[in-house]
Amino acid sequence: AQRVTQPEKLLSVFKGAPVELKCNYSYSGSPELFWYVQYSRQRLQLLLRHISRESIKGFTADLNKGETSFHLKKPFAQEEDSAMYYCALSNAGGTSYGKLTFGQGTILTVHP
């Protein structure tokens, strides 16, 4: 079974401070991991995918298979980063056809 855990429901930082949103997963196969962001009352948008190792809006995330983690980081938070962040795991093939299993979400608030 696949499972995603985001231990922090709420995270508050001040503008310009570093931010790290934690994500741990359990999965018996080779996972595909994503971070999605949901701004207030909007649709979910893909922020990052581990496979492409990119930086979007200053955010990065590294897959650590030893620690089964995929933490999201940004060195200097901005007020516009305030949103709900979801870590998600996908089973690309097999019988699950890429269904996403989401963590519980972390609400990030960046104060001025």
Next chain:
Amino acid sequence: DTAVSQTPKYLVTQMGNDKSIKCEQNLGHDTMYWYKQDSKKFLKIMFSYNNKELIINETVPNRFSPKSPDKAHLNLHINSLELGDSAVYFCASRGTKYNEQFFGPGTRLTVL
């Protein structure tokens, strides 16, 4: 040029009624999904269709019946609505390059 669209955006109805939510994607994807986001913002998959065929049914009550008339559309019909069905329902479709999913704007269902 909206990629994934849903109608209606808001739906307020009485307990016991039957209602439908429609989803359309113009991305040419083969796989589509319905997710439910509850009042605690927890996201959970409900159904998935691949090329009009049901492939995931995550122990959803049989009052919920998805229908895919073609691979660009996935509708959700709900019979005998209950208070607990109040939630935001998101439709999504899956790309083939990186297995990422693209989400619709959501339908906020309120059952009174």
